Structure formats: structure tokens, C-alpha cells
Amino acid sequence: MYWIIQFIIRHRNFSSLLVTVIASLLMLNADLARQQAVARVLTISVFYPFQFTVSQAARVRRLFSENKKLREEITALSVKCAQLEEAAAENKRLCGMLGFEENFSHTLLSARVVVREPSHLCRSIVINCGKKHGAALYMPVIHKDGVVGKIIQTLSAISLVQLIRDPTERISVMIKKNREVGILETPDSRNFFIQCRKYAEVSVGDTIVTSGLGGIYPRGLMVGTVVEIRESSDPLFKDLFIFTSVDFFHIDEVFVMKLAPQWASFRSELDSLGYK
Amino acid sequence: MVETVVKWFAAIVICLVLQTTLVPLMSIFGIQPDLIIIVLALLCLEYGMTAGIYTGFFLGLLLDTYSPSLLGQNALAKTLLGFFFGIFNERVMRTDPLIKIVILVVGFLVHDLLFFGTQLFKYGDSFSHLFYEILTRTLPRAVYSVIIALLIAFWNTSIKPNLKR
Numbered sequence: 001m002y003w004i005i006q007f008i009i010r011h012r013n014f015s016s017l018l019v020t021v022i023a024s025l026l027m028l029n030a031d032l033a034r035q036q037a038v039a040r041v042l043t044i045s046v047f048y049p050f051q052f053t054v055s056q057a058a059r060v061r062r063l064f065s066e067n068k069k070l071r072e073e074i075t076a077l078s079v080k081c082a083q084l085e086e087a088a089a090e091n092k093r094l095c096g097m098l099g100f101e102e103n104f105s106h107t108l109l110s111a112r113v114v115v116r117e118p119s120h121l122c123r124s125i126v127i128n129c130g131k132k133h134g135a136a137l138y139m140p141v142i143h144k145d146g147v148v149g150k151i152i153q154t155l156s157a158i159s160l161v162q163l164i165r166d167p168t169e170r171i172s173v174m175i176k177k178n179r180e181v182g183i184l185e186t187p188d189s190r191n192f193f194i195q196c197r198k199y200a201e202v203s204v205g206d207t208i209v210t211s212g213l214g215g216i217y218p219r220g221l222m223v224g225t226v227v228e229i230r231e232s233s234d235p236l237f238k239d240l241f242i243f244t245s246v247d248f249f250h251i252d253e254v255f256v257m258k259l260a261p262q263w264a265s266f267r268s269e270l271d272s273l274g275y276k
Numbered sequence: 277m278v279e280t281v282v283k284w285f286a287a288i289v290i291c292l293v294l295q296t297t298l299v300p301l302m303s304i305f306g307i308q309p310d311l312i313i314i315v316l317a318l319l320c321l322e323y324g325m326t327a328g329i330y331t332g333f334f335l336g337l338l339l340d341t342y343s344p345s346l347l348g349q350n351a352l353a354k355t356l357l358g359f360f361f362g363i364f365n366e367r368v369m370r371t372d373p374l375i376k377i378v379i380l381v382v383g384f385l386v387h388d389l390l391f392f393g394t395q396l397f398k399y400g401d402s403f404s405h406l407f408y409e410i411l412t413r414t415l416p417r418a419v420y421s422v423i424i425a426l427l428i429a430f431w432n433t434s435i436k437p438n439l440k441r
Contacts, residue, residue: 013325013362020333020355027340027348028394035347042341050289 146222325362332358384418
């Protein structure tokens with residue numbers, strides 16, 4: 001045994017060659033089933049760690065691409081979600097308006113706000129309802145939440161609407177619960193107030209509606225609510241500060257009331273008297 | 277010793293990976309360089325016959341397992357190739373770069389003669405087919421591989437030392 005080991009060590013090149021060549025030849029001459037069995041064992045024992053590493057690397061690469069794809073899908077779904085939310089909000093708004101229109105006795109022309117004054121003052125808007133749609137001068141413009149203003153100029157397809165927040169606009173209003181009448185004014189397009197009799201019964205939260213006395217707006221249109229009551233400089237009156245029910249910065253759809261001013265029927269007589 | 281083994285093991289693994297991934301992309305008229313034979317030649321020239329024989333055997337066995345060929349065909353061819361390259365071990369004899377190129381080309385011929393010879397022996401293929409394969413595939417593959425080997429040698433002798441410096 002010793003001399004065999006000595007021989008192998010001394011002639012290790014040839015003994016190595018002999019061993020490996022014999023092993024190769026044995027494998028070559030083995031039947032197919034045995035070859036497959038050897039290959040299977042080699043695959044499991046030798047290739048598995050490499051295959052595992054490679055598959056893990058491929059998995060990581062796949063995760064990256066999957067992550068990218070999911071990000072893209074999330075972005076697309078976010079956009080879609082935002083669009084759907086917008087559609088849902090519009091639907092809700094339009095449903096509300098539809099209900100409002102159904103409950104209203106006057107003929108209404110629906111219109112969309114196409115131009116808004118690009119400032120904080122926001123005293124007027126332009127709507128896509130003009131003469132050809134039936135709009136005319138001084139027709140009241142309302143929103144489902146309340147009064148918006150009146151038409152002060154009409155063209156064929158559009159009209160200019162003066163909002164009630166314009167300081168030059170004054171409308172006759174009343175406290176809904178006791179019919180106490182006053183004039184709604186705003187000096188700065190932000191603070192709305194009414195002067196009413198000092199001893200009138202009024203409290204914060206009372207609803208203010210149009211009185212129908214101004215000749216343009218019919219009676220009972222929602223204007224706002226009382227938010228503050230102050231002593232007036234005039235000892236006979238007190239100031240009621242009003243929070244308007246319409247959010248003028250976020251109105252999209254409005255209605256034009258097909259309503260001629262109350263003075264229209266006796267316009268000629270007024271003209272003859274010199275009223276403008 | 278361990279460092280050397282790890283270095284050569286890594287080199288062989290890289291060559292195997294490149295041979296199956298990148299090299300097919302470098303194919304010209306179906307002819308590809310054989311990085312495995314190049315790395316085997318480099319190893320044998322540096323470390324001799326025994327290292328060459330065992331490396332050739334296990335490399336061949338890996339390739340036999342990996343590719344659907346006769347089990348032992350690559351092992352036998354590469355074992356004997358390792359033996360052949362090991363004869364020209366640089367520790368025993370100094371060889372010119374040109375001689376090394378010739379050794380590499382002859383090594384390819386030896387390898388393919390053994391490879392296709394085994395096939396001929398096992399399946400009774402014709403000699404004309406063997407020579408046809410050697411003429412149309414082995415020699416162009418040897419030339420292509422020599423070019424790649426020269427690039428590797430150029431890297432080893434000219435670029436790598438400068439990078440180290």
C-alpha cells in the first residue's frame with residue numbers, strides 16, 4: 001500500500017491523468033440512465049448554489065422591473081382616481097343643481113362660468129349664456145346656494161354678471177324669520193352688512209333672503225346668514241354682518257332666471273317721468 | 277495558496293458565465309471564442325500539469341452536465357487538453373509569446389480532435405465530418421480565441437501594471 005502511495009506521489013501527473021481519463025471513459029461508456037443519474041447528482045450538488053445565486057440575482061432584477069411597473073400603475077391609477085373623484089364631485093354638484101332647478105318655479109337658463117375676474121375682488125363673472133339663449137339685461141343670476149348677481153351686459157353668446165359682492169351693487173334683503181327689511185352692502189367685497197332697526201328681533205345665525213323689493217331679485221332667494229351684530233353709528237339702527245351662502249370663488253355652474261325687472265311693464269311711464 | 281485557488285476559481289466562474297452570456301453575442305458567422313480553453317491554457321502554463329488535468333476534468337464535467345452532450349466527452353477532452361498545456365509549464369520551460377499562440381492553436385486542435393473523436397467513436401460518425409468540423413469550426417475558433425487571448429495578455433502585461441502603479 002505504501003509503495004502505491006509513493007508511486008502516486010512521485011508520478012502524480014500521470015496518476016492524475018490516469019484517474020481522470022478512466023473516470024471520463026467510465027462516464028462515456030455508462031448507459032444513458034446512469035449518465036443522467038450522474039448528471040443529476042452533479043447538477044444538484046455543483047450547479048445548485050450557482051443557480052440559486054443567479055436565480056436570486058434574476059429575482060432582484062425582476063423585483064426592480066416589477067417595482068417600476070407598479071409605480072407606473074400607481075401613477076396611472078392615481079390620475080384615474082383623481083379624474084373619477086372630479087367626476088363624482090361634478091355629478092354631485094349637478095345632481096344638487098338638478099334638484100334645485102326642479103324645485104324652482106321660474107324658468108331657468110343654465111350657464112357655465114367662462115371668465116372670472118382674476119383678482120381677490122372678483123366683482124364680476126362672464127357666463128356662456130347670451131342673447132341667443134334668452135338672457136337679457138338685469139336678469140338675476142343664481143346658484144343652488146343662493147343669489148349670485150345680475151346681468152349687466154349681454155352679447156350674443158355670453159353675458160357679464162355683476163356679483164352681489166361688487167361694492168356698487170346693493171340689494172334689498174330681509175331677515176327670513178321676521179321680514180325685517182334692509183339693504184345689503186359691502187364696502188370692500190369681503191364684509192357684507194345690513195342696517196336694520198335697532199329693536200328688530202334678530203340673532204346670529206338668522207337667515208337672510210331677498211325681499212323682492214328691489215325690482216330685480218324675486219322674494220325669498222337665499223343670500224346668507226347673520227354672523228355678527230354690532231352697534232351702528234346711527235343710534236336708530238344696528239349693523240348685521242352677513243356671511244354669504246354662495247362661495248363666489250368656486251362657482252362653476254349658475255342659472256339665469258328668465259325674469260324681467262318689475263319696472264319693465266311701466267318703463268315707458270318711468271321714462272316719461274325722467275327716471276333712469 | 278488559498279488566494280491563488282480563489283483567484284483561479286473566480287476566473288473560471290467568470291469565464292463560464294461570460295461564455296454562456298456575453299460570448300454568444302460576439303459570434304461571427306457562428307464562430308465564437310472559447311474563453312474556457314483560454315483560461316485553462318493560462319492556468320496550465322502557470323501551474324503545470326496536475327492543476328491542468330484536474331481543472332480540465334472538472335471544467336469538462338461541469339460543461340457536460342450543463343450542456344446536453346455525452347457525459348464525459350468534455351471531461352475527457354479537457355483533461356487531456358490540460359495535460360497537453362501542462363507540458364509547456366513555464367516553471368519547466370520558458371516560451372515565447374509566439375510559441376504560446378502556437379500552443380493555444382494546437383491545443384484547440386487537440387481538444388476538438390478528442391471531442392469529435394469521442395463522438396465518432398461513440399456514434400460512428402465519419403472521418404470526413406471530423407475533418408470538416410476541424411477545418412470550418414476549430415481553426416476559425418482558434419484564431420478568434422487567440423485574438424481574445426492576445427487582448428487578455430495585453431491587458432495583463434501593459435494595462436494592469438500601469439493601473440496598479
